Amino acid sequence: MTSIAHERFHAVAEEPAYTPAAERNAPAGAAAISLTGLEKSFGANRVLRGINLHIPAGQFVAVIGKSGCGKSTLLRILMGLDAPSAGELHFEDADGAQASPNARIVFQEPRLLPWLSVADNVVVGLGDGIDRRAALKAADAVLAEVQLGEKAGEWPARLSGGQRQRVALARALVSRPGVLALDEPLGALDALTRISMQELINRVWRELGFTAVLVTHDVSEAVHLADRVIVLDEGRIALDLPIPYPHPRRHGHPGLAELEGRLLAAILGTDGGH
């Protein structure tokens, strides 16, 4: 059995797992995101109060803020899980025309189907009506990319928390999305696993060139991964800060530390002096 798995692994390894990295400025399939006057209320509670934001195709944006600032709601609206109360959201392709890109999400919990093998869970990311053999081949390739090639036949219950989240990432990436939403995907992981997951996310983003929106409350994670960090406060954009350092970034870089300090001050400073 191991030899079959081995052969299969090699057959896959001959072809590149992904289309070679497109140039950063013209990523294939990545879409720009444009929000104008976006509002969302739940009853009398105004969660988002007029968000105006343009995210160019291929950019990595991190959204941070205190609990209840509306950052998760913003992501849910982006993914079509909630409808905005007012305002507009649209996606644009490279020519600036309206598009409905292939958008995928990684949740805080892996949300794997426990009754499907790891490979079949990744196949879920390809959607309905796809030839099973081709689907499994694609799943194997993307699992190898997240260093879980040998776990393809396992039940999710047998994996560690970090491995499960890597499967969830593979499921999101297998269809080569134009937009990837990350909803605090590393929040439940231990510190070391989190760092290696950050490196993985950074690497696949550089290879695939999708537009990424990461919601997190970890300021250092935001600064480490994103081209641009947006601070939300009470449903408004309080700060929109570019992070002008090349990827991949080294942990403990002094420039990053300085920006991290400014962002923390922006989040805590709006606290009203408590």
Added chain:
Amino acid sequence: MSTFDTPFVRSVASEKVGKAGLRLPLPGLDKLTPYLVPVAIVAFWQLASSAGWISSRIMPSPADVGLAFWSTTVSGQLPNDVLVSAGRAFAGLLVGGSIGFLLGIANGVSRISEQLTDTTLQMLRTIPHLAMIPLVILWFGIGEESKLFLTSLGVLFPVYLNTYHGVRNVDRDLIEMGKVYGMGNWTLFRKVIFPGALPSIFVGLRYALGIMWLTLIVSESIAASSGIGHMANNAREFMMTDVVVLALVIYAVLGKLADVIARVLERRLLAWNPVYQK
């Protein structure tokens, strides 16, 4: 780091080997333990009968039951009655179980269906189905229909309740994930809702198996011209206690057999569940 770890790991490993070595002389003892008590009871029972402590008019000895088993098997009566009873049980399970399963799925998935039928089903559920025997005999006489009706009715409710409960309790997060990942309704049902409800459906099935035999025994004793219940009731009229006890033993074996099949199915279909992994 690894240099410090190695001796520790090694000592744990050798301890494990030691334990396994101790266990080796008595293989399979764990498997025999559950049978110790039944075997002891039967042995004591035989002893009490042989010594004349128990009158054979009240309770036959195990050996007599064995003889009754042999004679009824040779005459062909027992195999025939067992087949008839098992056929009735299975038919009732199939009809009642299917109706309960379909209603449970429909009410778990569809709000309209739930509002339309759930209250009615919950009301019917509280009627003890065996209380309907007089009415059922009036409707169907003592033919096959009456047994099928009663077993189906008895089986329907546990399957319905547990299927419904299982569907309603599928993790909402997984359903949301399925929708975001573009699953249509049928795929969502096939890949998320049904497998998620399956553990609960199995609870309903195993509960239904118990009710199935109970209903069959009662209805065969009261109104039947064949089957194990009829065999036992007939034997009572001729004071053949050995055949009566044989019927009880056959019911116990059939009931256990049905439960074993359900457990094997459960273990196979729920292999993903850590509860069923070694």
